[in-house]
Amino acid sequence: MNMKHHILAALREVFGQWEDLLDSLSEAQITAPLAPSEWSVKDVIAHLWIWQQRSLARSEAARLDREPVYPDWPVAGDPDGEGGADPVNDWIHATYQDASWASLRQEWRAGFIRLLNSAKQIPERDLLDGSRHAWLNGYSMADVLIGSYDHHKEHLDGLREWLREHRQEL
Structure with a gap:
């Protein structure tokens, strides 16, 4: 398996983990603040979706x-x-805190799938070449995709930890 396939597999895996976690929570759990933060799971998904748009671009x-x-x-x-x-x-928090959970989840999900489909079409040599796109300032598209994976994983791990510590309060 080449590096491109590994990166895409990792992205699909973290996407699936998010989907499983979101499916396991009620809308009340998704919209409740993750104390002591004022952000909710819904806010985290809005955050991931908005930043995902730069990766997709x-x-x-x-x-x-x-x-x-x-x-x-x-x-x-x-x-x-x-x-x-x-x-x-x-800005993300102020703008999307009142958006509906269903619409935010749909937008994040559609964006993630678009990112996967777009990245799949990039030849591996172009994906790995840090000098291929001057606008990436020496980074490769693989770095962008790994960054998206890391961002989703960081928030997923943080949310799982919060849920372990606060499950009895939900």
Whole structure:
């Protein structure tokens, strides 16, 4: 199995783990704040979905051999720069905290599947080449996909830990 297949398999695995966890929770559990945080599982999914859009923009750009068209976020600065994620995360929370769980889950799910399908179409040599796309500043598309995996895994592990510690409170 080549590296591309390993990366895609890992992404499918973390996606499946998220789907299983989300299916095991009631909507009340999904929308309740994860104290002491004010964020809920729904907010985490909104967060993952919005950041996923940058990965998808990069994947589509790599697939089509063009510059990425990033989502138009109403925040100043470089989201990938030092401290740039905080204003984006604040905006995500403020914007999507009242969105319906069903719509957010559908958008996140559709975006994840689009990312998988897009990445699948990128030749492995292009996926692994850190000099292939100047707009990635020396990173490869494999790094982008691994970053998406890591981001989803980090939040999944954190949520599982929170649920272990607070299950009796749900």
